[in-house]
Amino acid sequence: MREHEFRHVIAAIIAPEKATDQYISRLFLAFATDDKKTITFQDLIECLSLIQPRTAESNAQWTIRIITGCQTDRFAFPEFLSFTKAVFGLNEGKSRDEYEDVRNNKEGNKETVEQRATTIFKELDSNGDGYVTLEDMTRFFEGNQYL
Template identity: 35%
Template sequence: MESDESTEIVKWETNIQPPTIDELRTYTKNAFSCKYIKYMYSKFKNECPTGRMRVAKFKKMFGSYFPLHLDEEYILRLFTAFANGKEEMTFKDLMESLALLYLPTPEANAIWTIRMIKGSDVEAITEDDLIDFVKSVFRLAMLGKSKHGNKVSDCNFHMIDTALQNIAIHRSHGTFKALDKDGNGYICKSDFVNFFQQNGCLDPVFMKSFIRLKTR
């Protein structure tokens, strides 16, 4: 009996209560209406009664919004960006990440880009970090073509994959060199902010579909 009671206490203690709606609107820079926040919380709470979301529940809740060619590795990268490097995501994490995707500002684009590359809000990224990310994006492009009727054999798939990986390395090197203005071997958030200020705010990596979730 005592063991059962202890288990219930642990379950209760691990539940996470979300901030108030007013607090969430402040955290998200008023990107979302009260109605939308309530709607999203009902969906989140239905999937995750404890207030903690893991990648499997993330896929269940948002899978219908993903492009069909997203593989497991990229979905995990996406979840990690939403959770800001943690293994579990709270409702506050979710809403803050959705706000980054919705707000068309260089700052928001810079933060989200770094999260997608590195997994969390780090101070800087290396060229190897960028190469790893660009490779994953190029591979998705290839998977997307194969799932839209352009079937290739395993041999050809490997050859195309190798060629794309080499192109990804070349592109990454050029991009990194252009962004690393001071040549210190790192790209900081300010470098990305400057880039988005000069080039406009881009769709943050296959995330336009998430904007369909927005209701005012």
């Protein structure tokens, strides 16, 4: 399955006004093969089996894959900021009052997203080396079992 076909599948699951292009592309890359152009049935099954056990480590692996778009054991702040922007972008389609101010103030939203990303990244980066590792993420999910 190529990315444009993947978009059609995702559109049946996530409302189009809430699923930003950036988020869908990130999700596609998390599922995609090493060539990053297609998702095979095997890729899909492997990814689903990765997230099924719902252990702290499997959650950490999947989260890193969503953040980076590849299979790696760490990520840096620029990747995390890009991911955070994509997640905040999902909320911009919502019509609830709590998002009204954010939608009307794009510059304020950009600042809020960057501040939030910075705060969370610093909390996750346990040794302050500028990278959040698989171990950091596993520790996070062990402490937050309800996520």
